[in-house]
Amino acid sequence: MSAPIVHGGGITEAAARFGGRFEDWLDLSTGINPRPVALPSVPQQAWHRLPDKLTIDSARAAAASYYSTNGVQPLPVPGTQAVIQLLPRLVPAGRRVAVFGPTYGEYTRVLMAAGFAVDRVERAEELGPDHGLAVVVNPNNPTGRTFQPEDILAMAAVMKANGGVLVVDEAFGDLQPDLSVAGHVGANDNLVVFRSFGKFFGLAGLRLGFVVANDAVLDAFREWLGPWAVSGPALVISRALMSGETETIAAGILERRAGLDAVLDGAGLKCIGGTGLFVLVEHADAGALHRHLCEAQILTRKFDYDARWLRIGLAPDAESDQRLADVLGRWNALREGDVARPGDVARPGEC
Known part of the structure; x- marks a missing residue:
């Protein structure tokens, strides 16, 4: 390791x-909102019982509206880092990985630790047939570089033609919703979008994120994470805040x-x-x-x-x-x- x-x-x-x-x-x-938002009321039941389907589905519906996913129901996960750890399972055996860098270092670290060769790329033209997975952080951490949605979708098309998956990390996307491709996942089955909840709301300690992807990918992540991966209070809090006024x-x-x-x-x-x-x-x-x-x-x-x-x-x-x-x-x-x-x-x- x-x-x-x-x-x-x-x-x-x-x-x-x-x-x-x-x-x-x-x-x-x-890179967290230095003024954490006030916490909404959390019913005692959310602390007392395991999260039920209604609680989970309500949080997913709020996330679908907040992230403008065009009907795709995002999967709540215990922070983006938790699903980064699972990314090696999405890479076809024997394929290389492309990471648009410099960027958040955990992508390269996790993928290399799993035995994959990782190429740092800067331009879409560097994506090739050897790449089974590509990762782009948009807006990027730490440089702030951005790609327009049409450019991201063109990358997804290249990856699909090569039998690969494109992961787009939009952890810092709340302030620039026009850059998001979360609404295009339904029409691009090899596109996976990660969203972070804690940065914008100033609640990083809640350890909550969302994955927007096709049903097969979401089912795989759900299976890999196991039941009750996200706490009931986190689901209740996210539903309330994403449904509220954010301007x-x-x-x-x-x-x-x-x-x-x-x-x-x-x-x-x-x-x-x-x-x-x-x-x-x-x-x-x-x-x-x-x-x-x-x-x-x-x-x-x-x-x-x-x-x-x-x-x-x-x-x-x-x-x-x-x-x-x-x-x-x-x-x-x-x-x-x-x-x-x-x-x-x-x-x-x-x-």
């Missing part, structure tokens, strides 16, 4: 290394993103990508900047495959924006005596 990937959210580990109470840290290492949630996220943009712009940092829930920053001394922020009890996400990158998530409020701005201001002040190197900073307005 390959080494585990270090993901964002490791506040307790960071506190143990750099000091301070973990409660006092500002976690900007994840205010989206507006709140975009307001927080604007706050982050203003801070990074003011610090002269070079923003090279992102989504509504995070920004990707490029800096020649990203490792040193990451450490400087950690020493101020602010956690960001660095990458072992590109030492120039930091992913910075949204702060919960303007006070936290100012905290980040102050720490970045001290960073710039400490560097004023250094000789600037090309690419170190960007001009204000480039975020």
